Amino acid sequence: MPPREGVYGLLAEFNTPSELVHATEHAHRAGYRRMECYTPYPVEEAAEALRFHKTRIPLMCLMGGIMGLTTGFLLEMWINVWGYPLNIRGTPLFSWAAFVIPEYELTILFAGLSTAFGMIAQNGLPQLYHPLFNAPNFANGALNDKFFLCLEANDPRFSVTETRTFLEQFSPVSVVEVDH
Amino acid sequence: MALEHDNHGMELAGNAAHAGHGHHGPAVLPSVLTAPEVVKTWRLRALVVAVVFAAISALFLLTEDGRTHLLRAYLAGYMTCFNFVGGSLALLMVQYVSGGKWGLILRRPLEAMTRTFPLILVGILPILFLMKKLYLWAAYTTKAETLDAYHKGLITNEQHLDIDYRHVMLAPTPVIVQTVLVFGFISFMIWLLNRWSLKRDQDEAAGTLGSFDKWRVRFENVSGPAIVFYVIALTDFVIIFVKSLDIIWASSVYGLQFLVAQGYGTLAVGILTLILLSRYEPMKSLFRTTEQHDLGKLMFAFTMLNIYLTFAEFLIIWSGNIPDEITYYIHRIQGGWWTICTLDVICHWVIPFSILLSRDIKRSKNKMIWVATFMIGARMIDIFWLIEPAWNKTGDTLHLIGNYGILAYITVPVAMIALWAAYYLTQLSKRPLLNVNDPHTAELLEPEHAH
Numbered sequence: 001m002p003p004r005e006g007v008y009g010l011l012a013e014f015n016t017p018s019e020l021v022h023a024t025e026h027a028h029r030a031g032y033r034r035m036e037c038y039t040p041y042p043v044e045e046a047a048e049a050l051r052f053h054k055t056r057i058p059l060m061c062l063m064g065g066i067m068g069l070t071t072g073f074l075l076e077m078w079i080n081v082w083g084y085p086l087n088i089r090g091t092p093l094f095s096w097a098a099f100v101i102p103e104y105e106l107t108i109l110f111a112g113l114s115t116a117f118g119m120i121a122q123n124g125l126p127q128l129y130h131p132l133f134n135a136p137n138f139a140n141g142a143l144n145d146k147f148f149l150c151l152e153a154n155d156p157r158f159s160v161t162e163t164r165t166f167l168e169q170f171s172p173v174s175v176v177e178v179d180h
Numbered sequence: 181m182a183l184e185h186d187n188h189g190m191e192l193a194g195n196a197a198h199a200g201h202g203h204h205g206p207a208v209l210p211s212v213l214t215a216p217e218v219v220k221t222w223r224l225r226a227l228v229v230a231v232v233f234a235a236i237s238a239l240f241l242l243t244e245d246g247r248t249h250l251l252r253a254y255l256a257g258y259m260t261c262f263n264f265v266g267g268s269l270a271l272l273m274v275q276y277v278s279g280g281k282w283g284l285i286l287r288r289p290l291e292a293m294t295r296t297f298p299l300i301l302v303g304i305l306p307i308l309f310l311m312k313k314l315y316l317w318a319a320y321t322t323k324a325e326t327l328d329a330y331h332k333g334l335i336t337n338e339q340h341l342d343i344d345y346r347h348v349m350l351a352p353t354p355v356i357v358q359t360v361l362v363f364g365f366i367s368f369m370i371w372l373l374n375r376w377s378l379k380r381d382q383d384e385a386a387g388t389l390g391s392f393d394k395w396r397v398r399f400e401n402v403s404g405p406a407i408v409f410y411v412i413a414l415t416d417f418v419i420i421f422v423k424s425l426d427i428i429w430a431s432s433v434y435g436l437q438f439l440v441a442q443g444y445g446t447l448a449v450g451i452l453t454l455i456l457l458s459r460y461e462p463m464k465s466l467f468r469t470t471e472q473h474d475l476g477k478l479m480f481a482f483t484m485l486n487i488y489l490t491f492a493e494f495l496i497i498w499s500g501n502i503p504d505e506i507t508y509y510i511h512r513i514q515g516g517w518w519t520i521c522t523l524d525v526i527c528h529w530v531i532p533f534s535i536l537l538s539r540d541i542k543r544s545k546n547k548m549i550w551v552a553t554f555m556i557g558a559r560m561i562d563i564f565w566l567i568e569p570a571w572n573k574t575g576d577t578l579h580l581i582g583n584y585g586i587l588a589y590i591t592v593p594v595a596m597i598a599l600w601a602a603y604y605l606t607q608l609s610k611r612p613l614l615n616v617n618d619p620h621t622a623e624l625l626e627p628e629h630a631h
Contacts, residue, residue, distance in 0.1 A: 058539065062537070089501065091501075097494070097495055097498055098495070098499070100491065100495065101495070
């Protein structure tokens, strides 16, 4: 992949979460979608303003669960019917009731793992480089007491000049242009 | 633009964020907290259903076969209602011990459900008077009688020996003593918790931290041990009146299975009540989607726990394959009963489980009304499957022709649940719908976050 160049986005810094949420809400209303909030602690209202709650994690969990169920069933079927058929106290080789526990365990295991790894993948992790750290005020502020809104350049509505004007109407501490 | 630039503190973050976000801040506690007038209409409808279905049920009195099934169906309906009352008491005590906003919003409906106990108290009388027709241990009360019945071929040798062996617990006098003890304990707890709940609101120091702590500790201290006693009492009660329909079979998880079924049914009724009430004040301002979601999750847990216990019991007995135990399942699986067994698994577990997996459905008011109603209906299938096959010795008791009495399992429980519902709604109108002297009251009025 060729190295990305140019502007990553515009980063607005706020002193309070309420300003951040306010600006995010307005940005959403103005049609911006490719944006992210960075806060030193979870701010639920910011997630709400980003309309963050519809993620693919539940689907991944469900798919993982179904895969686990199928794996458990096929595993038990193969072992008991073809792989190592054993006569256990005269019950049929295909005794589905006895298969349920391993199926259940594998369902939970696969669902849990796909949720955890799915979440990590959806977050874009592991990530060794993030352009935002090029902004001088970001690293220290986002870990302490500053609240950031980044409108990203890959948003169709993004324009270096207009977006800057848009962000400045919320009186941020600063608006920094972040390079890749 | 009224944004505060000097507001650096994290401690202000919550409120400040609300203000900047266009939220309105905490809602105001409605001035009238009693149930809306519409509850009376619902009660009238429930009564009409009860009368109509009772009238249809009365037709079964005309035939011998109808009369037999009528009594068994009465037991099914009685146990369904008992599960609502017992479950509400158990859940009431659990929420006092666990705390949480879901518990506060559900508290008054649960209390109203517990106060329908007089119906349960009176309802046991027909079963006690006619116990000879239902239970072998009541039909043959001495060793001489069981031996005689065995010689006449009325019972098997196994049944004869088991009845003799279990007479210490299962005979008319011990059963009445146990019923009195169980009902005594349950009614005392219901009386105490309902009384304290009113006193808590009338507390002179209401609204202070001291008052909150005093009542919280008091309720906790009583509820904790009482939950343990309740589980023991419940196990005893269901062994006597349901399990002993099959005198030979025994299962150590039987009481817990009913306990979970109680949570299942009671939560369905509770959620249904809250959602229907939330169309009107005061619940309109009090019942938030967050609490509905929490209750939905709890109900989902009970759905899962129910199949877990039921299936574990089956799996262990199926693996053991001992004649004494497996016959219980053979009677419930073979013949036409396979249909009912499958229907029970599908309606009582597969459908509610799959539906409640969805977060959106748990948060939707309209959809949850149907889910809760469906789950109450599923309880009726489950109790039918537990009770009626006890008389399935020949493997072909599930058919309609010449066996129309079996339809009583539909009409009688519906009539009883409707009657119970009418009584419940009466009780619900008697108190404010929210226990105000609780720190969670303020939290219920806060605006919601999207989670």
